[in-house]
Amino acid sequence: MTLKKRILMIFTASTLIPFISTAFVSYNAITSIQNTKLQSSIESNLRQVQLSLETTISNLNHVSQQLAYQGSIGKQLEQFLLEREPYGRIWRTEDIKTQLNLITFTNPNIGLTTYYFSQSGATLFENSDVKDTFNLESLPLLARYYTISYYGPHISQDVLSNQYVLSALRKVELPEYDDIYVYVESGFKLTQNILETDRIGKHMGHLILDNDGRISFSEVQDVFPENMRLPEMITDSSGVYNGYYWNKSTSNQGWSIVSLIPAADYNAERNLWLLQMGGLSALFGAVSLGLAWLLWAMVYHPLRKFQAEIKHMTDNSYRPADEKAAARIPEFEHVLRQFRRMKAQIAELFADVERKEKRRADLEIEKLLYQINPHFLMNTLDTAHWLAVMNGQEEIDRLVTSLNKLLYYNLGKLGKISTIGEEIESLRAYLTLQQIRYDFRFDVHIHADEALLDTPVPRFILQPLVENALYHGLKDDGRIEVEVRPDGEMAEIAIRDNGMGIPEAALRRLLEQEEADHEKVGMGIGLNYVKRMLAAHYEGQAVLNLDSMSGQGTTVVLRLPMTGGDRDDESIDCG
Template sequence: MARWLGALTEQLTLRKRIIFIFAAGILIPFIITTLVSNRTISVILSNNLNSGVQSNLHQVQLSLENTISNLNHVSQQLAYPGSVGKRLEQYLAAEQPYERAALIEDIQSELNLITFTNPTTGLVMYYFGEDGKVLFPNAGLREPFDPDRLPLLAGYYGISYYGPHISRDRYNDQYVLSALREVNLPGREDIYVYIESGFKLTQNILDSDNIVKTSSHLILDNDLRIAYSELPEAFAENSYFQADGGAAVPSDPSVTSGLTGNYYWFKGTSNQGWSIVSLIPRDDYEAEKRRWMQLMTTLLLLFLAIGLLIAVLLWKMVYKPLNQFNRDMKNVIHSRFDAPSPPNRIPEFHYLQQQFHNMKQQIATLIREVEQKEKRRADLEVEKLLYQINPHFLMNTLDTAHWLAVMNGQKEIDKLVLSLNRLLYYNLGKLGQVSTIREEIDSLRQYLILQQIRYDFEFDVRISVDDAVLDVAVPRFILQPLVENALYHGLNDEGYIHVDVKQKARMIELSIQDNGGGLNEEEIERLLHEQKTAQEKVGMGIGMNYVKRMIESHYEGRAELRIDSMPGHGTNVRLLLPYEEGDDA
């Protein structure tokens, strides 16, 4: 697990890591708490529900037991040897009509007294089992009386308890409990007293069940047969109450709850053996748990949203300084050392930003120092090359003037000295000064005059210059060294040199082309890229190196020196200098 988390976090960005850590820090403890509390809450809810249902069942059970006890008490008064029972015996034994009439009046008076002193007592009468006859009913019967059609609830000690069922009284449509007790008259075993007692109090207790509003109830007899059902569609009366899978519910009073179909059931058993069952739909039973789960889910989403919000805010607090550091580093990469950095309000990041700013200033200072040193070094090397070239040329020229003075007349010497003076005035100008293309061309012509006098040979040097670029400023002494190389290495008796200066887009192109022996690729590469060129012949590479270093120093990489050549096909040296409007000297 730890390796998996490590491999996962290695592939995540800082923002994703922060969000992942916050989400995990919130979700994991919350899920653990939810799982533990879910079990705890489930147990608590179940215990509370069970205790509430059992308490309600106990009240119903007490109500029924009181009703049954009252039926038993009243039936004792009506049985033999109770007062009414003795008068019933006298009535059955009387032969004279007037005796019977008097006894009937006495019996009815006592029955009225008993029912008056017991307000819950309803229909009262005597039943003769052999002939199905009914005597002394205190109300009209709904239909012929048949105890076998009543729902038996319990039976013991010669008393049968029925119900709840609709009263046999034709004027009473309420549910009642009833008792059928043997009178025990001497010599007569088929005489019973039948008494009904109101079920309304018990119904009120059932209806006042506030534990679950949708609960329903069953009353089971001693054999777990349904004597009364508030759900006749699912639990029909006179059927047996069964648990899931069709198994019979244990009659053991210690088994008080279970599941049957889509209902949870809770059972309370009386001392007489009958039972009260409360039925609660599974959805309603679990509704409280679902409400708790919904609450926990809502809290989870709320905590997760808060955690993600905190992660995003934290990320922004970290991201903004990091992004600023990134911009500062890019500015350093592009040599923008003076770009401003907004202050950071977080002390730690502000300290790092200040340290980075100090480092940036130190780097900028070092770069400026290095640039100045490199510029000074480049200027010194250019100056060194210039003084390498000029004395060499001057000595050769003076040597030529010496021999001409010996061998020829004053006219040639005058021409030589005049051109020499002009050329030396230009070439020995102050190092670093700029010139113009016009001055470079004039200096080149003086140089060619001196070379023609020196070698007594008419060079075929063609010069073409675009008038529009004559006054463009260029570094001093960059054209003559290139022509000199062409004279030494690219010109023969039938050769020519073509000097062409023109504007090309935003560049000034100076082209020196000859038709000499040309250069191979190795020689071109050496001339362009070696810092110090081997001087195999006089002037070879010195002038080219000087020009290359001069334009690098003056144009800082924006100028370009190109050599196009093939052995036997001549050489074309092109110097490309940047040019913008307003670059005129």
């Protein structure tokens, strides 16, 4: 893995792992707290609702007992029904109504109260007007016992009320009458208020089940309609059904109260927490990645500086890539300064080695020069020249004169810069010696642009190139052409011959040899000398190309930096 990937991975892990661990623990904690809080609140509320309903039902039972035969009003009802005298019935009627008003006054939650005759459907002694639609069969039965039935929440049968009430129907049990019942309603408002306080979510609802598990009252009619039976809720106290969390509390009388909470409302707080944790996780992740990227940038900037310095070094440049470049971090600054100091030391070592090598080469040449005493040699050749002239030996005179000129030029002052013109004059003397020395004739044509004759060049670079033409396949009727011409900002020197050509292996050996004794020709300096001299003098700006084909001759091209001028060719025949 790259350093960048490792930094990103480490920062992300170090940031997210503690956060995820904390989130996991807090999630379990909030889930436990939420479930405990909700469960405790729901169970408490259900107990309050159950207690309220039980109190209401107990009150209905108590009031209905007073109106039954065993109660005080029940006996007066029997006397009223047995009374035949109109006056007596009026007096009994007033007495019963007085008793009923007293009971309803002392029980403010009691609403409509009346005696009901099941066979005729008539009512008697009602404390308020009864609706014409009064029908006990349509009321939701909550619980039924031997002599009494309780009805779940329903709209009051009182003409003047549209409130939900609980009601009870008790048989009066008069000896002579079997179809008389007392019907009593009790207000449901207190229970409704308790149900309203149980609203954990805005879509929460409640069910009231009878002792057979059938819904007698429902606040969620679309999902749990009345008269629907829920057998799975009969024995369980809580669970999940049809997208609702439910809890049930069962009274001693067998009926049950059930709370319904939609799953979305039940998990609202936990979902909100998850949303917040998701946002925090994204924030922490972004911060982690940002910090990792910042750290990477802090490290990458110095690394890029080091890379630039190393690349600069591989390009054989030992100066700093950018003197003003800074890593901006003290530790990296120190390493970068040390690296640049190392580069400077390496550059000094290379320069020192180059100076020593150059000095060694110069010393070798000086040694060669001093082995041959130029003044003694020149004076001796000059003496031979005059002897040849005095004795009429023109050929010897020509030979000695050319040799004298050639030695004078080649054994000149060490390191002295020559010109193209001087190189051409030295080349003519060399060619004259070669023509006298060998028993075959060859033509040499020199074409030189006069504007280039004063162009400075290293000493002794043309003779080795012409030597190659003479010693590699040139025969009778051979031809050598030397052309000097400008080419843009370069001086181009081309030496062409029509000899046998040079094989590829020999051509490569000529360019790469290191002055082996058996390869030396002429003055003993090979073609490799020319190549090395150009590299040392022009620092890579000069070009030496050799092109040879078997049977078609060889072409050597030198391209040297120069200053431009007018062209004017000179043609010299040395053959």
